[in-house]
C-alpha cells in the first residue's frame with residue numbers, strides 16, 4: 001500500500017515518517033484526537049504545544065512505547081505496523097527520553113555499547129554474556145559514533161558519564177540512539193536543563209543529525225532553540241493538530257498565539 005505526499009500530484013517523495021488519524025485514550029482521557037504528523041529525512045520538525053497538549057504521548061506512540069487506539073503509520077510511503085518498541089526500533093525510530101537513561105558509573109564507550117558489547121573472538125564455547133568484552137573495539141566504535149556527531153568537547157570515550165556536563169550527556173544519549181541504525185531520532189526537551197554553552201553544543205548535534213540525513217523530531221518549549229534549529233513547527237493543542245508552519249515563514253509570537261489560543265474558526269495552516 002502506498003500514499004502520495006500531501007501535495008497532491010507533486011513528484012515530491014513522501015515524508016520519511018508519517019502518521020495519520022492517531023487517537024490515544026488513557027481511560028476517560030482522550031490525549032490524542034486524530035493527530036496527523038510527518039517528518040522528512042534531513043529535516044528537524046519541532047513538536048510544540050502547551051503543557052498537556054499531547055507531545056510526549058505522540059512521541060511515545062511514534063516510538064511504539066504506547067500503542068495508538070486508532071491511526072496509521074507510513075514509512076517512505078509504505079504503510080507499516082508498529083506494535084511495540086521493537087517494531088519501531090526495527091524501522092529505525094529511536095527516542096531519547098528526558099532522563100537519558102545513561103549509566104553514571106560506566107564510561108562513554110560502555111554506555112554506547114550497552115547490551116551489545118563487542119566480545120573477543122575465540123571464546124565461542126562460553127555463553128555470550130560470559131565472553132570477555134573487546135575493549136579496543138568498543139572504544140573504536142564509540143569514538144566513531146562521537147566523531148560522526150562532531151562532539152568536540154569530549155576529551156575521551158573512557159571518561160565516566162557521571163563526570164560529564166549536561167550537554168555532553170545529552171550528546172552521548174543521542175549518539176547511542178543514532179548508533180542503533182536509526183533514521184528517525186526523537187528528542188524530548190533536550191536543552192531543558194542546560195545553560196547557554198551546553199545548549200549550543202546540543203543544537204550543533206541536532207544540526208549534525210539533520211546534515212547526516214536523519215529525520216529529527218524535536219520537542220521543546222524554548223522558542224529561541226526552536227527558531228534556531230527547526231525547519232518546520234507542528235503545533236498540538238488539547239490533543240489535536242493546530243497546524244504546521246515553516247520556521248522561516250513565521251515568528252515566535254505567531255507560534256505562541258497558535259499554541260495557546262489555537263486558530264480562528266475555519267482557519268488551517270499546513271506547511
Ligand SMILES: Nc1ncnc2c1ncn2[C@@H]1O[C@H](COP(=O)(O)OP(=O)(O)OP(=O)(O)O)[C@@H](O)[C@H]1O
Pocket residue numbers: 026029031049050051052053054055056057058
Ligand atoms: N500514562 C498516562 N496515563 C494517564 N494519562 C496520561 C498518561 N500520559 C499522559 N497522560 C495525559 O495525557 C495528556 C497529554 O500528556 P502529554 O504528556 O503527552 O503532554 P505534553 O504535551 O507532553 O505535556 P508537557 O509539555 O507538560 O510534557 C495529559 O492530560 C496527561 O495528563
